[in-house]
Amino acid sequence: MTFLNEIVAEFPDAISFAPGAPYEPFFADITVGPLLDTFVEARRAAGLSEDEVRRHLFQYGPSRGIINDLVAAALRVDEAIDVPPDAIVMTVGCQEALFLTLRVLHPPGASLAVTDPSYVGVLAAADSLDIAVHPVPDDGTGPDLAALRRASERERAAGRRLRALYVSPDFANPTGNRLTLAARQRLLATASALDLILIEDNPYAFTAASDDRLPSLKALDRDGRVVHTGTFAKVAVPGARVGYVVADQWVERRPGPPVRLAAMIAAAKNAVTLNTSPLAQALIGGLLLRHGGSIAALGAPKAARLRDNRDVLLDRLAHHFGEPDQPGAGVRWWAPEGGYFVQVELPVEADDALLRYSAEAFGVLWTPMRGFHLGPGGERRIRLSCSALEHEEIVEGAARLADFVDAL
Known part of the structure; x- marks a missing residue:
């Protein structure tokens, strides 16, 4: 790169x-001040005081983020992904979402499978975290599920665990490949059989025509197998560096009650960036509000x-x-x-x-x-x-x- x-x-x-990179003329309509005003007015209408709104924008913010409610509502309407705001962590672009997800899901001895070829960002993140990576060939119809099963069996025989598979089901970078609905369902069934988490990276799904959309893996997930990552870089402003991760799975912890995987990702974020810029989030929030709360x-x-x-x-x-x-x-x-x-x-x-x-x-x-x-x-x-x-x-x-x- x-x-x-x-x-x-x-x-x-x-x-x-x-x-x-996105088409730059789209940025001509981005006016930061009015978009921040739109966000501020919505927060005031929701009952926040002037001091609370100011604190939201200018102070250190919560690691989870400040527009999680808007993103959760958009995902519910646009993608049929129905999760509460506390299952979402706002991140510094999708790259941080991938990095933090890999960090939390892969303790020592756990490895990652990726479709091959694959996005270089996830490979770089795994390398920086010293996570062993297993390539799974993709001939254009999706990851080779037999190869995925063999990788899982090899890891188990060696006393290790294949923890997750990274996959981009819609128009992947670099190939442009898209999984059919049947291929998505087979992949989910295989993940369940192998006890794998699927890390779904889906920045390009929005480019499909409205009558040609396929449900995301997360929308099809009935077994808590999918962690979904997204970004506003392609649909909005890459310079804002705002992404998100949807991790609604419950994780048992001893001592203490179960917590959502999102809470563990937010805790890991504290060691990396503390929080995603509230001003950048407010800009994205203003854009969402200007478009009826819809990412689509x-x-x-x-x-x-x-x-x-x-x-x-x-x-x-x-x-x-x-x-x-x-x-x-x-x-x-x-x-x-x-x-x-x-x-x-x-x-x-x-x-x-x-x-x-x-x-x-x-x-x-x-x-x-x-x-x-x-x-x-x-x-x-x-x-x-x-x-x-x-x-x-x-x-x-x-x-x-x-x-x-x-x-x-």
């Missing part, structure tokens, strides 16, 4: 399919733009390289149903040196996929992100990519 940031800065005139409504215009961008990119890839998922073609590519990302397989290895050549000679940037893989499989694949570009940039960038491929 450091290399990608450096090369994007080094070639500012290149068309960049590299970053998974907040994300709808962004999702429509993303679908348009994806359609333009897929059309251009088909124009230059033929139909998607054609084995044996010089360039093979896959058409996702939503999200930010499209994966393309080149006829040669896609390493950092090739990326630099692409930037210098053809003025187009992309992301090598090898960094997302724990095992082999990503050597010749690249990730294209269309989220932050104008349509004409996508058209020109695809043409430059085709020229680059012709020169290989």
Whole structure:
């Protein structure tokens, strides 16, 4: 990621399919003062005094957060995830949500399974916590459940425990894959049989059309198997750095009564960031209130733009390289149903040196996929992100990519 940031800065005139960043013109409508006023007015209407509202915004806040009630209500309406506010912890982006969840769920001797390829952030978090990671192949239809069972059996035979599986069921980073409803149900059943927690990372589900939404794993969970993480980076403002984790499971503790897993995550947060910025939370709270308390409504215009961008990119890839998922073609590519990302397989290895050549000679940037893989499989694949570009940039960038491929 450091290399990608450096090369994007080094070639500012290149068309960049590299970053998974939101479309910046959406920020033009973000006015911080009025949004904070909206949040403050709602808190006053709920009965808080002037001093209490001021304290909420400007003092150290509770580790759990100050907009948990708004997030719980939105998840109930938008996702059919029905949990109380105290089952939610507001975090510094989804990255902290993942880090804290891994920290709490993985005592010494417990290991983590991840879909392979996987989001680099969860791999980095596991590495920093010294958690052993087991890759579970994903061929586009979901994690290989037989491989997951074998990993669990190996850990048990060695006197250890496979504690959780990280999975992104909707338009995953980097592949763009989405699990079918049947695949979600099979995964939940397997998690129950293996006594696994599923860590659901779902930042891209909002990009589906309203008539094409699938229930999240958490919405389908009837056995307390799913810890759900989310972020307002994609649907709102990444600079606010506000995410959340839904952890409503009850955990037995001796001595003392059972506590929610969220309480343990909040306690761990005390050792990391104490609390998520109340001002940043209030900004997000104001945005939610302006959109009827709905995350889906907040994300709808962004999702429509993303679908348009994806359609333009897929059309251009088909124009230059033929139909998607054609084995044996010089360039093979896959058409996702939503999200930010499209994966393309080149006829040669896609390493950092090739990326630099692409930037210098053809003025187009992309992301090598090898960094997302724990095992082999990503050597010749690249990730294209269309989220932050104008349509004409996508058209020109695809043409430059085709020229680059012709020169290989």
